[in-house]
Amino acid sequence: MSRYAEEYTLTELMAATMAREFRNQETAFVGIGPPLIAAMLANLTHAPDMTIAVEGGAVGSAPRRLLTCIADSTIDERAYSCIPMWRLFGDQQRGFYDVGLIGAAQIDKYGNLNTTGIGGYPRSKVRVAGSGGGNDIGSSAGRLLVMMRQEKRRFIDRVDYLTTPGFLDGGDSRLKAGLRGDGPSGVITDMGVFRFAPDSKEMYLEKCHPGVRPEQVQASVSWDLKIAPQPAATEPPTTEQVEIMRTLDPFGLYLGNGRAAMADPEKGFAFYMRVLEESYPAMEKLLRSKGGQ
Structure with missing residues (x-):
């Protein structure tokens, strides 16, 4: 019998593909959402000695409930350390993190990211999430991983606003800028x-x-995309x-449509409580099966 799943969603494929980018014994700085699912998946399979840190200040946490935001107290559960954000980012800026994983609203051909505003700033047509820790992670982490939806309006020749540096203008421009990290390694x-x-x-x-065919990918990119000879x-x-x-x-x-249920003004809180209560037993069983305490 094949070890590959017969049924899976596209989001699950993305998360599993990203999980394979992490290496054992690395320190990883990741965001909440699909990036955290990918990092935890790596930690529970091929990278058991990887240390995961999140923006809220938890380092090496092993939560038994699904995390809903960076300030969720669940994230501190069984953590190696719970430190102030300034200390976490200070360590990150000093080069103590091997890899960072973030998302973006836009990306360009040199891996520069925009999570600030569509149409420029400050007069943006659409304001998006903002920098958060994106600039710090992209500037200082050993390497940067990016996870995002593929759309032509997101993959553009030049980002509307440079929130997180990739390789700037290409070539050695990042090196000349004096940024500590090595830049993007995968999208x-x-x-x-x-x-x-x-x-x-x-x-x-x-x-x-x-x-998916290469020509379909090219149609979802706004520049003349380079393609490996035989992808x-x-x-x-x-x-x-x-x-x-x-x-x-x-x-x-x-990894599904649960965010819409949580946003429901009438039923959202009840759904949130159900997530907390019912996810615990299954995650407890899973983590114990993997050697967790």
């Missing part, structure tokens, strides 16, 4: 996997997800990966 979307050329630092398509197919998630993801996020809060 995972719902269509494929992107890397960056060693010399030009321009993004290129390395892999396509199953059923490989992305490895599907394994049965174990899918089972773990669905245990970590049983209500589809991040």
Whole structure:
């Protein structure tokens, strides 16, 4: 029997693909949502000695309930350390984190990210999440991973606003700017996997997800995208990966449509309490099966 799952969602494929980017014994700075699911998945499979830190100040936490935001007290559960945000970011800026994982509203050919405003700033047509820790992570982490939806309006020739530096103008421009981190190493979307050329630092398509053709990816990018000579197919998630993801996020809060249920003005709080109460036993069982306490 194949070790690959027969059924999985596109979001689960993205998270499993991103999980494979993490390495054992790394220190990883990740955000809440699909990035955290991907990091926890790696931690529960091939990277058991990886340390995960989140913006709220928890380092090495092992929560038994699904996290809903960076300030969720659940995130401090069984953590190695709970420190002020300034200390966490100070350590990150000093180069103590091997890898950072964030999302973005826009990305350009050199991996620069915009999470501030569409149409420029301050007179943005649409204001988005803001920098948060994005600039710090992109500037200082050993390498940067990006996870986002693939759309032509998001993959543009030049970001409307530079929130998080990638390779700036390409070539050695990042090095000349004196940024500590090595810059983006991979971009995972719902269509494929992107890397960056060693010399030009321009993004290129390395892999396509199953059923996706390179020309479809090109149509979802606003510049003349470089494509590997023979793009490989992305490895599907394994049965174990899918089972773990669905245990970590049983209500589809991040990997499904659960956010809409939580936003319901009448039923949202009841749904939130159900998430907390019912996710605990399954996550407790999962973490104990993986050697957790």
